[in-house]
Amino acid sequence: xxxxxxxxxxxxxxxxxxxxxxxxxxxxxxxxxxxxxxxxxxxxxxxxxxxxxxxxxxxxxxxxxxxxxxxxxxxxxxxxxxxxxxxxxxxxxxxxxxxxxxxxxxxxxxxxxxxxxxxxxxxxxxxxxxxxxxxxxxxxxxxxxxxxxxxxxxxxxxxxxxxxxxxxxxxxxxxxxxxxxxxxxxxxxxxxxxxxxxxxxxxxxxxxxxxxxxxxxxxxxxxxxxxxxxxxxxxxxxxxxxxxxxxxxxxxxxxxxxxxxxxxxxxxxxxxxxxxxxxxxxxxxxxxxxxxxxxxxxxxxxxxxxxxxxxxxxxxxxxxxxxxxxxxxxxxxxxxxxxxxxxx
Amino acid sequence: xxxxxxxxxxxxxxxxxxxxxxxxxxxxxxxxxxxxxxxxxxxxxxxxxxxxxxxxxxxxxxxxxxxxxxxxxxxxxxxxxxxxxxxxxxxxxxxxxxxxxxxxxxxxxxxxxxxxxxxxxxxxxxxxxxxxxxxxxxxxxxxxxxxxxxxxxxxxxxxxxxxxxxxxxxxxxxxxxxxxxxxxxxxxxxxxxxxxxxxxxxxxxxxxxxxxxxxxxxxxxxxxxxxxxxxxxxx
Numbered sequence: 299x300x301x302x303x304x305x306x307x308x309x310x311x312x313x314x315x316x317x318x319x320x321x322x323x324x325x326x327x328x329x330x331x332x333x334x335x336x337x338x339x340x341x342x343x344x345x346x347x348x349x350x351x352x353x354x355x356x357x358x359x360x361x362x363x364x365x366x367x368x369x370x371x372x373x374x375x376x377x378x379x380x381x382x383x384x385x386x387x388x389x390x391x392x393x394x395x396x397x398x399x400x401x402x403x404x405x406x407x408x409x410x411x412x413x414x415x416x417x418x419x420x421x422x423x424x425x426x427x428x429x430x431x432x433x434x435x436x437x438x439x440x441x442x443x444x445x446x447x448x449x450x451x452x453x454x455x456x457x458x459x460x461x462x463x464x465x466x467x468x469x470x471x472x473x474x475x476x477x478x479x480x481x482x483x484x485x486x487x488x489x490x491x492x493x494x495x496x497x498x499x500x501x502x503x504x505x506x507x508x509x510x511x512x513x514x515x516x517x518x519x520x521x522x523x524x525x526x527x528x529x530x531x532x533x534x535x536x537x538x539x540x541x542x543x544x545x546x547x548x549x550x551x552x553x554x555x556x557x558x559x560x561x562x563x564x565x566x567x568x569x570x571x572x573x574x575x576x577x578x579x580x581x582x583x584x585x586x587x588x589x590x591x592x593x594x595x596x597x598x599x600x601x602x603x604x605x606x607x608x609x610x611x612x613x614x615x616x617x618x619x620x621x622x623x624x625x626x627x628x629x630x631x632x633x634x635x636x637x638x639x640x641x642x
Numbered sequence: 643x644x645x646x647x648x649x650x651x652x653x654x655x656x657x658x659x660x661x662x663x664x665x666x667x668x669x670x671x672x673x674x675x676x677x678x679x680x681x682x683x684x685x686x687x688x689x690x691x692x693x694x695x696x697x698x699x700x701x702x703x704x705x706x707x708x709x710x711x712x713x714x715x716x717x718x719x720x721x722x723x724x725x726x727x728x729x730x731x732x733x734x735x736x737x738x739x740x741x742x743x744x745x746x747x748x749x750x751x752x753x754x755x756x757x758x759x760x761x762x763x764x765x766x767x768x769x770x771x772x773x774x775x776x777x778x779x780x781x782x783x784x785x786x787x788x789x790x791x792x793x794x795x796x797x798x799x800x801x802x803x804x805x806x807x808x809x810x811x812x813x814x815x816x817x818x819x820x821x822x823x824x825x826x827x828x829x830x831x832x833x834x835x836x837x838x839x840x841x842x843x844x845x846x847x848x849x850x851x852x853x854x855x856x857x858x859x860x861x862x863x864x865x866x867x868x869x870x871x872x873x874x875x876x877x
Binding site: 424426429432433435436437438439440441443445446447448449450451459462463469470472473552554555556557565567568569570571572 | 643644647648650651653654655657658663667671672675692693694695696698699814815816817818833834835836837838839840843856858859862863864
């Protein structure tokens with residue numbers, strides 16, 4: 299259990315990184331859209347995990363897709379991490395959440411590093427690299443700094459690069475964030491739950507696992523050289539679901555003995571055994587977006603029997619941090635913290 | 643709000659797409675940095691691993707330059723394979739750990755591309771032990787191949803020879819190139835991530851033919867023996 303004071307510190311550190319953070323909104327992944335559908339596990343899923351949503355019957359789901367930024371301004375066409383938070387609605391008002399993002403790993407392995415990272419990510423006045431400096435970079439076969447966006451007065455790009463150059467564990471995530479791009483649709487991106495969980499099979503065997511959502515429609519980004527369009531993802535999802543459901547496959551990757559299960563900065567090799575656990579079918583955009591996209595409060599530690607948290611310190615800290623953030627913005631209460639049942 | 647880009651800034655941003663800059667980069671910058679910061683070609687083949695599934699479905703990409711680069715030389719390579727196909731397939735069957743293997747000719751190279759389980763050295767040792775001298779006919783078509791003929795009695799030299807022709811496998815995660823650099827850096831400090839393009843360019847300069855990543859696997863974590871067992875088709 300994370301100290302509530304740490305949770306407060308974590309959330310406030312994130313908020314400090316977003317100069318235009320709006321009170322009453324999420325500190326990150328602020329702009330989002332809520333959609334509805336169902337999840338159905340494949341037969342093999344129950345061989346690996348006894349959790350209710352892996353037993354094979356249709357489970358209603360609420361999904362919130364989001365842009366990673368903490369800004370309340372919707373800038374869909376900007377290169378940014380995207381989020382996919384899924385709530386599986388189970389029997390007797392129970393529920394479990396799975397939070398995933400388009401980045402395949404996290405920036406830091408623990409809480410002290412996270413606080414240092416958020417300090418490094420504090421925005422500084424945005425200055426374009428001079429043409430002479432860019433020319434020097436090119437002559438060194440070095441990547442020039444990206445130009446700030448036209449609307450940016452402040453940026454954290456240099457801070458993040460400086461942090462990654464001092465901390466090898468952040469190099470992959472910072473590099474990938476710089477090139478992650480903008481999807482043509484929330485339904486055309488792969489999402490990774492980068493923290494490790496422990497699943498229990500019917501024989502009581504426990505396994506360390508990570509989950510990924512793979513889009514059936516395939517992954518596709520916008521042309522990065524095309525002019526940026528600010529708002530298209532929500533309407534695209536409405537148009538898409540009006541014609542045909544959007545589908546994702548849930549993959550579960552099983553760790554091996556020496557895999558680092560407590561460090562979300564380290565992706566596991568793609569040679570690990572991968573189980574296709576089931577398919578998600580999204581059928582409509584939720585009518586009440588205030589509830590389905592804003593009030594709803596997900597928590598990656600909202601789990602049910604059959605799935606447990608691993609010793610990953612980032613995952614453990616997220617439990618209290620998400621709850622602190624929920625209270626701060628007035629999100630719907632979560633029963634496992636003693637709040638009212640969230641039937642959204 | 644950011645000020646508008648000046649004409650000079652737009653020119654500099656456009657520069658990398660121009661043929662002039664690409665020519666300068668190719669003819670001057672890459673040779674200059676290759677001389678200034680010598681980059682050793684990374685060894686070919688899979689990286690040493692202790693994990694179970696890291697030793698399954700390994701990719702081997704042998705690129706072997708033909709002695710005779712004329713169509714006649716290529717035809718000789720085709721004939722050497724065609725005349726020994728039964729022997730080669732029987733050998734691969736007897737190794738038992740091979741998922742797939744194929745031979746292709748690309749330009750002036752005869753390539754053997756295979757997916758196998760277990761240790762590389764054991765794979766090649768088993769392969770040459772079960773194929774025997776038949777592989778000599780193929781090795782005889784390759785530059786430097788005479789030095790390891792007869793393969794059956796030059797096993798260690800043959801293993802080294804194969805390893806030298808096995809392509810370097812670029813890591814799946816791009817920044818692992820920097821991690822490899824960091825491991826070999828005397829100070830052990832992380833590398834500047836903005837220099838990742840240069841590290842990639844210089845490695846490809848030293849090592850023009852590479853395998854991009856470790857490859858895709860639809861059923862990762864399973865050996866050829868497990869697949870055959872589950873399919874009920876015997877060992």
